Amino acid sequence: MTTLAREFFDRPVLSVAPELLGCVLVHRAADGVVAVRLTEVEAYAGAADPASHAFRGQTARNAVMFGEPGHAYVYFTYGMHFCVNLVCGPAGEASAVLLRAGQVIDGADLAAARRGGAGSRQADLARGPARLCQAMGIGRSQGGADVCDPASPLFVRALAPGGQVSRGPRVGVSRAADVPWRFWITGDATVSAYRPHVPRQRVRGPAGAPRPADRSGGS
DNA sequence: AGAAAGATGCCCT
């Protein structure tokens, strides 16, 4: 078995991202092993990228991205979801690849149990960045894990894509929405649906307080 | 201290 080396990640993120397609992310947890063949990723170019969490500089949350390449940057969002990135480039650059979707090739029963009834369809188990984390059991504990270490509970096996690679705009980002930095295996059933960014309207607010500006006013 | 937005997913119509 070949594990991806540190040098693989210590390169420009736009080179690393498409080459991660087809590689297999493995998580050995207490309750079992789940392995996912990556079918969809997105590149985030560190401090120079307005859509990156690193755009406003280093903070406690994104510190892993500013460190050594080959580590997992796990973040929590929308009050309920985890997403996982793999850090690229030299330390300090803070570029990373978001793992958006994959095909479960080992531990499907465990993945389905973690996902609950909703993800019973095989192709949906790890379709979407938060689903991928849920199916693999990735959370805060995996933040900072060294995926180049074969002894690590979370690591990556090197494999070829086994298909043609497509590229297009990233999903759900409001800034730099035009750059085609999303890569996926063409035609793969586990690739998530493209969804452009839509600002979510404020739901909860003080009674009697003015509501947010009416977005429906446009013609 | 307060607010606003967020690299999303699920359930309903």
Added chain:
DNA sequence: GGGCATCTTTCTT
């Protein structure tokens, strides 16, 4: 196709 759940981080007073 659209609303809603739910909370952390970061920016603004």
